[in-house]
Amino acid sequence: MPQVKSYDGSKDILDHLESFKTLMHLQGVPDTIMCRAFPTTLKGPAKIWFSRLTLNSISAFKELSAQFASHFIGGQRYKKSTACLLNIKQREDETLRSYITCFNKEALSIDEADDKILVAAFTNGLQKAKFLFSL
Structure with missing residues (x-):
């Protein structure tokens, strides 16, 4: 089974999120487990950001990914023409x-x-x- 590379906040955030979601959906993982599994794909500043979230403040993976993306949007790759x-x-x-x-x-x-x-x-x-x- 493919693995998601760790994300440290410096690469393309959307690519990381899509890779993670694809792998989780492929395995039929429910939303709550996705929220719990997501921090295992983080390292460095991204892991620190996650650890500072208030306990039980996220109710769905969609909400988690939106907050994550808005925080690390600077690492998003620009589209080339x-x-x-x-x-x-x-x-x-x-x-x-x-x-x-x-x-x-x-x-x-x-x-x-x-x-x-x-x-x-x-x-x-x-x-x-x-x-x-x-x-």
Whole structure:
């Protein structure tokens, strides 16, 4: 069974919450148990924040996750647009394989990427002469 990595307050909070909820729902865990299990996924400042909550002040996981998200919203990742892919260029000494790996890594971090824009950005960043020579 997959495990949720510990959250310390510095990464994407929504990603952590979704990973936790998905794992709990997959196992059919009730809401009250989710509230009790959630602190086991926390460390550092996040664990300290949780320990300072008033006892019995949370009645549902939805309420817990809302308070948690509002407190740690600064760690939320910003959404990238496909325009950032236009900045990726194949370096003079970079192999085609390395450029493809780098481009794909960035492309996967974009939530709503259109295939036509991906292809245009990819070809725009290629060293044209090196690409034709490698074919």
